[in-house]
Structures are given as structure tokens and as C-alpha cells.
Amino acid sequence: MSAQLACFAQDVPPCGAFRAELEGEDGPVPVAVVRAEDGELYAINDICSHGAVSLSDGEVEGTTLECWLHGSKFDLHTGAPTGLPATRPVPVYPVTVEGERVLVDIDAPIVTAKES
Numbered sequence: 001m002s003a004q005l006a007c008f009a010q011d012v013p014p015c016g017a018f019r020a021e022l023e024g025e026d027g028p029v030p031v032a033v034v035r036a037e038d039g040e041l042y043a044i045n046d047i048c049s050h051g052a053v054s055l056s057d058g059e060v061e062g063t064t065l066e067c068w069l070h071g072s073k074f075d076l077h078t079g080a081p082t083g084l085p086a087t088r089p090v091p092v093y094p095v096t097v098e099g100e101r102v103l104v105d106i107d108a109p110i111v112t113a114k115e116s
Helices: none
Strands: 004-008 016-024 027-035 041-045 059-061 064-066 073-075 081-083 095-098 101-104
Touching: 004 016, 004 027, 027 101, 041 095, 064 081
Parallel strands: none
Antiparallel strands: 004 101, 016 027, 027 041, 059 064, 064 073, 073 081, 095 101
């Protein structure tokens, strides 16, 4: 597989997230397409590694996404947790914007963060 249409740029709120489900090798993959405070778009797995809830319902601050349930924060560049209680990273995926189309490649995660 390659990059898939996740959403359109207008679907992602300013400084917020949009939940998409993409087709993975083993079934659907939940992805949060996030617009950071600087306007850049990122794609991160939508499931918190601590609480197993949707990250797309959380708050964006700078280039981090905060889980709404327990307050864990994840770096949008690496997927690394930057705030407890999460200690395990979540996958981050390459994003390509073609016009208004936001494409995400879930087969090529860019996470290099290690577990704490």
C-alpha cells in the first residue's frame, strides 16, 4: 500500500485533530490528522498508548497532542510521550498534502521513539 486519502485540509480544525480510519494490512487503522499551532499537518495513531482512547478528542499545544482522559502528551514529530502517565510512544505517519487532499502513509511509520 501507499499513501491513502485521510481527509481534506478543510476537515482539520485550526489547532485541532480529525479522526480518520485508513485501511491497513490487518484491518482498519485509526489515525488522528492534527493541525499544530504553526499550521502544519501531522498524522499520529489515534489510540493513546496509556488509556486506549481516541487522541483526536484531545487538545493540541504547540506540536503536542494531549489525551483527553488522563492528560498524557505525545510529540507529533516522533510519537514519544512528553507527559505522564503514558510511557510508550504511538506511531506517527508521513503526511502529504496535494491541493486540499491530505494523504497519510500508514505503511511507513516515522516513529523512532523508544519505550521509556
